[in-house]
Amino acid sequence: MRIAQLANFVGPVSGGLRRAVDKLGRGYAAAGHERLLVVPGPEDSVTQTEDGCVVTVKSPGVGAGYRMVANTAKVCEALRRFAPTSIEVSDKWTMTAVAMWARRHSIPTVLVSHERLDDMASMFLDMDLTTPVRALNSYLASAYDRVVVTTRYSAGEWLGTRARLVVQSLGVDLDEFVPSSQATPDSGRASRPLSLIYAGRLSREKSPDLAVATAVELDRRGVDVQLHVYGTGPMADELRALGEGAPVFFHGYLDSRQGLAQAYRVADIALSVCPAETFGLAILEALACGTPVVTSDRGGGRESVDATCAQWASPDPAFLAEAVLLMAERVRADPDGMRRAARARAELYPWSNAIDALLGLHHELAQG
Numbered sequence: 001m002r003i004a005q006l007a008n009f010v011g012p013v014s015g016g017l018r019r020a021v022d023k024l025g026r027g028y029a030a031a032g033h034e035r036l037l038v039v040p041g042p043e044d045s046v047t048q049t050e051d052g053c054v055v056t057v058k059s060p061g062v063g064a065g066y067r068m069v070a071n072t073a074k075v076c077e078a079l080r081r082f083a084p085t086s087i088e089v090s091d092k093w094t095m096t097a098v099a100m101w102a103r104r105h106s107i108p109t110v111l112v113s114h115e116r117l118d119d120m121a122s123m124f125l126d127m128d129l130t131t132p133v134r135a136l137n138s139y140l141a142s143a144y145d146r147v148v149v150t151t152r153y154s155a156g157e158w159l160g161t162r163a164r165l166v167v168q169s170l171g172v173d174l175d176e177f178v179p180s181s182q183a184t185p186d187s188g189r190a191s192r193p194l195s196l197i198y199a200g201r202l203s204r205e206k207s208p209d210l211a212v213a214t215a216v217e218l219d220r221r222g223v224d225v226q227l228h229v230y231g232t233g234p235m236a237d238e239l240r241a242l243g244e245g246a247p248v249f250f251h252g253y254l255d256s257r258q259g260l261a262q263a264y265r266v267a268d269i270a271l272s273v274c275p276a277e278t279f280g281l282a283i284l285e286a287l288a289c290g291t292p293v294v295t296s297d298r299g300g301g302r303e304s305v306d307a308t309c310a311q312w313a314s315p316d317p318a319f320l321a322e323a324v325l326l327m328a329e330r331v332r333a334d335p336d337g338m339r340r341a342a343r344a345r346a347e348l349y350p351w352s353n354a355i356d357a358l359l360g361l362h363h364e365l366a367q368g
Contacts, residue, residue, distance in 0.1 A: 001028075001033045001034070001085045001086065001359075001362055001363065001366050002033070002034045002035075002036070002082060002083060002084045002085045002086075003025075003028050003033055003034070003035050003036070003084060003085070003086055003087075003088060003362055004035075004036040004037075004038065004079055004082055004084035004086070004087045004088065005021055005024070005025050005035065005036065005037045005038070005087075005088045005089075005090065006037075006038045006039075006075060006087065006088070006089045006090065006091065006095055006098060007021045007037070007038070007039050007089075007090040007091060008039075008040060008068055008069050008090075008091035008093070008094050008095060009040075009062070009066050009067075009068055009091065010039050010040070010066070010067075016114070016170075016279070016281040016282070017090060017114050019281065020090070020112075020114070020170050020281070021037070021090050023170075023171065023173070023351050023354075023355070024088075024351075024354065024355060024358055025037055025051055025052065026051045027351065027352070027354075027355030027358075027359070028052075028355070028358075028359060028362075029050070029051040029052050031355070031359060033359070034052060034082075035051060035052030035053070036052060036053050036054075036055065036078065036079075036082045036084065037052060037053070037054045037055070038054075038055045038056075038057060038069075038075050038078055038079075039054070039055075039056055039057070039069075040056070040057055040058075040059030040067035040068055040069045041056030041057065041058065041059065041067060042058065042067070043056065043058050044056065044057060044058045044074070053082070055078045057069050057071065057074045057075060057078075058071075058074075059071075063234070068094060069094065069095075072094075072095065072097045072098050072101075075095070075098050076098060076101045079098070079101075079102070079107075084107060085107075085108075085362070085366040086107065086108045086109070086110065086362045086365045086366050087099075087102050087107055087108070087109045087110070088109075088110045088112060088358070088362070089109060089110065089111050089112065089144070090112045090114060092111065092113060092114075092115070092117065092136075092140060096139070096140065096143050099111070099143040099144055100143060103143070108145045108146075108365035108366065108368075109143070109144045109145050109146075110144065110145065110146045110147075110148060110358075110361060110362070110365065111140060111143075111144040111146070111147045111148065112148045113147055113148065113149045113150075113154060113158075113278070114150075114278060114279075115205070115278055116153065116154055116156070116157050116276055116278050116300075117129075117133045117136065117137070117157060118130050118133040118134070118157045119157075119275070119276035119299075120205045120276050121133060123204055123205060123207075123276055124204055124205070133157060134157070134159075134160055134161065137157060137158055137161045137163065138160075138161045138162070140161075140163070141158070141161040141162050141163035141164075142162070144163075145164065145365055146164050146165075146166055146361060146365065147163040147164065147165050147166070148165075148166045148167075148168055148358070148361070149165055149166070149167055149168075149278075150167075150168065150169050150170050150278055150279040150300065151167070151169065151278060151279055151300035151303045151304075152167065152300075152303060153278065153298075153299055153300040153302075153303060154167075154278040154279070154300055155167055166357075166361060168354060168357045168358065169279065169304075169349060169353070169354065170279055170281060170349070170351075170354050171284075171349050171350055171351030171352070171353060171354045171355075172281065172284035172285055172287075172288050172346055172349050172350075172351070173257075173285075173288070173351065174288055174346065174347060174350055176257050176258070176261060177257075177261045177264070177284075177285045177288035177289050177346070178261065178288065178289065178290075179265065179288075179289055179290030179339055179342075179343055180265050180290065192224075193224045193225055193226045193247065194218075194223065194224060194225045194226070194268055194269070194324075194328050195225075195226055195228065195266065195267045195268045195269075196211075196214075196215060196225060196226065196227045196228070196267060196268065196269050196270070196271055196324065197227070197228050197229075197230070197263055197264060197267035197269075197270050197271065197286070197291070198211040198212075198227060198228075198229045198230070198231070198270075198271045198272070199229075199230040199231060199254070199260060199263065199264070199270070199282055199285075199286075200230075200231050200272070200282050201231055201232070201233045202229075202231045202232055202233030202234070202235045202236045202239055203233040203234050203235055204234075204235065205274070205276065206233075206274050206277075207273060207274035207275065207276070207296075207315065208229070208231070208233075208235060208239055209235065209238070209239060209242060210273045210274070210296075210315055210317065210320065211227065211229070211271040211272075211273055212227065212229070212239050212242050212243045212246075212248055213242060213317040214227075214271060214273065214294075214317045214320040214321050214324065215227035215243065215246055215247070215248050215271075216242065216243060216246045216248070216317070217317040217318060217320075217321040218321050218324060218325075219246040219247060220246075221321065223321075223325070225247060225324075226247045226248075226249065227243070227246075227247065227248045227249070227271070228249050228251060228263065228267065229248065229249065229250045229251065230251050230252070230253070230254050230260065230263060231252075231253055232252055232253040236250070251263075260285070261285070261289055264285060264286045264289035264291045265289045265290065265291065267286075267291050268291070268328065268331050269291065269292055269293070269294055269324060269327050269328065269331065270282070270283070270286035270291050270292070270293045270294070271293075271294055271295075271320075271324075272286070272293055272294075272295050272301055273294065273295055273296045273301075273315060273320055274296060274299060274301065274315075275296040275298045275299045275315040276299055277295075277296070277299045277300050277301040278299070278300040279300045279301070279304070280295070280299075280300055280301030280303075280304040280305075283295060283301050283304045283305060283310075284304055284346050284349050285346075286342070287304075287305070287309055287342040287343065287345050287346035288342075288343060288346035288347075289342075289343075290338075290339035290340070290342050290343050291339075291342060292309050292310060292311075292327055292330070292331065292338050292341070292342050293305055293309065293310045293311075293342070294310065294311050294312070294313070294320060294323045294324050294327055295310060295311075295312050296312060296313070296314070296315040296320075297312040297313055297314055297315075298315065304345075304349070305345060306345065308341040308344070308345060309338070309341045309342040309344075309345045310327075310345075311323040311324070311326050311327045311330075
């Protein structure tokens with residue numbers, strides 16, 4: 001097969017979306033298929049790699065290191081030259097014109113839905129946008145042959161449309177994110193601060209303010225705690241102000257995956273508390289490193305965990321603080337058991353499952 005992947009709003013500090021596109025694409029190439037990746041960039045370029053051809057379309061910046069393809073005609077021209085048997089799009093906002101071009105040329109299309117627009121837009125604007133988002137999704141459902149969602153929660157925004165949904169979870173790199181090879185010592189645990197970690201983009205749709213506010217609440221209660229924040233984004237100054245006076249430490253964006261894995265390994269608990277998270281790759285990366293998680297009781301992240309490795313609560317700092325304290329007691333009681341349980345949960349999500357499922361979908365569409 002000849003599979004074209006299109007992604008927008010990716011950049012040097014992109015997180016889960018970029019990793020998903022890269023892992024899927026490398027899987028397609030490793031399985032012997034031809035792969036084209038089209039992304040925005042500072043200049044037009046074409047690069048041949050061992051994982052396929054990468055076409056960069058000169059695109060304007062849209063803030064915080066991200067770019068958006070404005071000239072979809074260049075995308076269509078790259079597709080025309082590549083002659084794909086199917087197209088996989090990882091952007092719901094700006095690539096619909098390409099999907100319509102593909103339909104006119106009888107090329108099947110797959111939309112991978114990486115965000116839940118109704119809840120995410122409501123978080124930004126503090127108003128119910130269910131009706132307009134459903135109208136947009138109805139249009140997208142008519143433009144794409146299949147829509148892939150990663151959780152049941154993510155599927156919820158497509159209710160009432162005619163989207164041909166495929167529910168398929170993504171994966172986690174189980175070779176890169178691994179627990180420490182040493183047993184976890186329990187001596188002295190009570191004499192040091194409880195170490196929490198948040199890793200993710202510092203922007204409204206990820207709710208990093210909930211993680212910081214939870215640490216502030218724990219500190220207010222007299223809990224000896226530290227929160228280490230890894231990431232960058234437009235909320236950075238706001239979060240520093242929110243955490244002022246509390247033991248919240250901002251480390252910026254970690255470009256090294258090994259460095260991020262180590263940060264997870266030395267933490268007691270990972271916070272990933274966004275109630276509108278559609279999948280929760282950060283949750284799985286923490287679990288793969290043997291670090292249990294506290295998450296929101298709603299959203300796709302909740303579907304990634306169970307009671308063996310996580311606590312969950314309403315997305316409110318007071319309730320999340322209680323969940324952290326419950327998890328801290330479990331970690332103190334059986335640190336190695338919690339580490340094994342976290343790793344076992346992550347092992348249910350190898351990337352090979354997602355790659356095989358998406359390849360099967362591309363094959364089905366290519367065969368007509």
